[in-house]
Amino acid sequence: MTPHAPLIIDIAGTTLTKTDKQRLRHPLVGGVILFGRNWSDRQQLTKLCRKIKKVRPDALICVDHEGGRVQRFKTDGFTHLPPMRALGELWLTGEGADTGAAALRACNAATATGYVLGAELRACGVDFSFAPVLDLDHGGSGVIGDRAFARDARMVTLLAQALLHGLRQAGMANCGKHFPGHGYAVADSHVDVPVDERPLATLLADDAAPYGWLSASLSSVMPAHVIYPQVDNRPAGFSARWLQDILRRELGFQGAVFSDDLSMAGARQIEGRTVSPTEAAVAALQAGCDMVLLCNQSLVDDGAPLEAWLDGMTEALLKHQWRPSTASEQRRLALLPTMPAQPWDDLMCEPRYIHALGLLP
Template sequence: MGTDPGLRRLVLGTLLAAYPGPVPPDWAVDLVAEGLAGHTLFGANVRSPQQVAASTAALRAARPDVLVAIDEEGGDVTRLAHATGSPYPGNAALGVVDDVAVTRRVHQAIGAELARLGVTVNLAPTVDVNTADDNPVIGTRSFGADPARVAAHAAAAVTGLQDAGVAACAKHFPGHGATVADSHHELPTVDVPVAVLRERDLPPFAAAVAAGTRAIMTAHIRVPALTGDDPATFSRAVLVDLLRGEYGFTGTLVTDALEMKGAALAAGGVGPAAVRSLAAGADLLCVGARVDAALVDRVVAEVVAALTDGRLSRARVEEAAGRVADLAAATRAAVRSAEAAAGHPAGSDTGDWPAPEADHPGYAVARRAVRVDGVVAGLDRPLVVQVHTAATLAEGRVPWGLGPHLADAEEVRVIATETSPEALRSLAGARPIVLVGRRLHQLPGAVGLVDALAAAHPVTVVEMGWPGRWRPAGARAFVVTYGAGRANGRAAAEVLGLARA
């Protein structure tokens, strides 16, 4: 006996899937026609504005109110600019600049670009308060470590995105900033009293709610005082009692990707995670990045089984699907407005991505965020050493560094544990060394390499990740960009006097 078509469509209306490659396959389009809430775009889905436009148009042809989502945070997390790096500074740089009007303008510009391409939901901004220097997954994605500052910029970012007609999704509730583990790989724990959360982690979410954010994303983190042994994504105390009851959120509750180990391992798979998320109060379930028709069918079957055997009430799933439908209706209205203003279907621009070197407004903002401790003069034709750092799953493999912006400097790339200071000094000769890295204080071998180089050679260090408290002994200067996007790399090259025109 097959699945009740009505139940299948109901459940599909709570799922946000994904597909491989630059062209939506037939199954992805067919699922939208069947009632799938929508798809998330990742770097593998992005080639050019024309191509993304064609993809979103194909999805809208299947159903006009389909949700098309993306993680376009600026800075270190970009999907549109995954091949070059983002021309916009990310949240940490914006927090350092600390001008909420600038934050609003940057996010409005990001939103406008998304709207032109037919993307309707930005899974941003990240509003976690990054209080752990060794946080492996938030870091420069955060506006900072001060709750009040993060709250102010969270509201500005939400307003900017939604002024452009794109739904914002503040993340990751109730706050991923104090973790020292990555929920893509395990279930992090934040073991503090609820009073600490209210003072430290929750103010930015309250500000996002007050600013009218249409969506909030859950975190796959364990907060024993609220969630017991489970992640917040499975906790009614977090999603309903706290977020909706205490903070008054009435929009759409979105899960982080259910394929992440912080959820999938805790539940025993993506399907069971979907059931537990819905039962806890989530509305729109991100299945993940590695999705095919068979996985969607398995998730649907698991939720339908839970509806049949009483683990999940139909009223709860109808409530979730209703909130998703409300979000879809609001974003569809925004797409129509963008089409009317442009005089053509949203996303119908053609050609390659605009060259980000040409006076992009994000560059000037990134330049304002750079901080220098020491002296950066006298860097004549240096040897630039970029220290390899593995990307997180949230970031993906996006180019970073000073290389694309250098006018007259040799660049080499090294692994800290596989190179020696003697070899680099020999290669540099009489030239100064500029050593560039991300999260150097956490990187195996990096601190020792920097200290050994600086002890016998003129060295300037450029930190493009979250800087923490470490400062290199003996270095001529320590330069912090608060991000590794293309804009941050350009800004560092300009500060060092190495940028090409």
């Protein structure tokens, strides 16, 4: 076992195969990210999470479960959570918008949303969700769109702070994304390499502002696969300038840093050169990421790209192309829940949960 297990992998189906178990036992693997294909019902999900923990007790079981169109589990009792824009609209147009009462109700609703989100996932054995989105809604990004709370960085910060409180009530850590901001660039980093030409001063005063204001509250941050050429020629997730100089030193962030999915188009080009998932992961770790994700590769050629990644990262470690970090491993372990999860049937009867459901927009 290395002092640092930075790799987050995926699995192909609703049960663990022998191959999945072998990959989970790899000393560099520190977590699993689940998708809709890993779900059939609550009983199956709970059993799958239990099996993962049996193989690897310290594995961080993750999911993208934000609400709205990015919610992996939506049936068998899971609440259909609102998109974050609904909370921003409640602030701006709800009753008492002119007196501030609507803003306070929106923050209360955000806390309720965070609690329901975290409590339902944890009741099924999921440790962690990559939420909330802190991107500002500039109106031009289809991939962000209603995933953003609002255009105003102050509104985003306060609504996110309230949602973080709800997650904490459920015993779940959080992840602000996509640093320093994906809301202005129009291109979708899943299929393209977005570029944001604005200067650093503008970015820090606007899109990146929530990260500074929430630096004591965020458990983790995920940088954007966006290039900000006036700051660095590399996408933010591969940039020591962004991750170490600005996020950690200037903004004071102390938590964990995840790469975004390294299979995305925005992660496959660094300074004009096409890179492999291994090269991308090494670059992200060298820049300051604590953990790196490679998603949906278990579906390709029986997982051959995932096997190649595990082998490549092991070789890169042996060649000293990246250094294990005890601090990074401590940040990973700090994301694991420390309080027991409430069983689903008990949760359904809990007064706090029932009250929270009534507050959702």
